[in-house]
Amino acid sequence: MACRKLPPEAQKIFDKYCHNFVMRLKREDAIRMFTSDFNLNEKQAETMFEIYDIDKNGQLSQWEFKQFYTNLGEHAPELFQTFEKLKSEDAGLDFEKTWDILKTVKNTNGNLTEDAELEVFIKAAAGEEKKMDFGKFMNVFCRIKQSRA
Known part of the structure; x- marks a missing residue:
């Protein structure tokens, strides 16, 4: 069975951008995370957000972030x-x-x-x-x- 949890290093990154224990990142927080922690430029970060905001609700859930981190990460x-x-x-x-x-x-x-x-x-x-x-x-x-x- 696949592991549902993020690796600790990924969880630490994700948690830095969460607010009030809500496990979803607003678009601007996700873009900031992609640029700061994954060394993407603004356009690349926006592209990653568009691709990994799978349900297109304008937020990056912990599950969506796990998909990004598992597939690409650093x-x-x-x-x-x-x-x-x-x-x-x-x-x-x-x-x-x-x-x-x-x-x-x-x-x-x-x-x-x-x-x-x-x-x-x-x-x-x-x-x-x-x-x-x-x-x-x-x-x-x-x-x-x-x-x-």
Whole structure:
């Protein structure tokens, strides 16, 4: 069974931004947390908030924060940097480079993703328009990290 609790170091970060024991962060508190504790710039922090405010209520719950922390945590800035390196001149992703990078990402069991599974992840994210923005790129990254293969 998956652990429902945040690791202590993550709980400490989250608790710094909580007010009156409410285990939800208002948008401005979540943005401040992402910039201060995860070294994201303002635009990146807003992107993370938009992605991880899963229920779109304008707040980041402890569960939503756990999703962020489990998937990316301190590696969030690296993911933005990698995405920027992969963008081609037409602002789309260079899929050959994307494949090469994502092929090196290990899942929670420490295994690399099989080519066929990686192809499914990329095709699903890129869709018929064959475009991938940061959110879709991050989705593929997270699916790889969470796969059990």
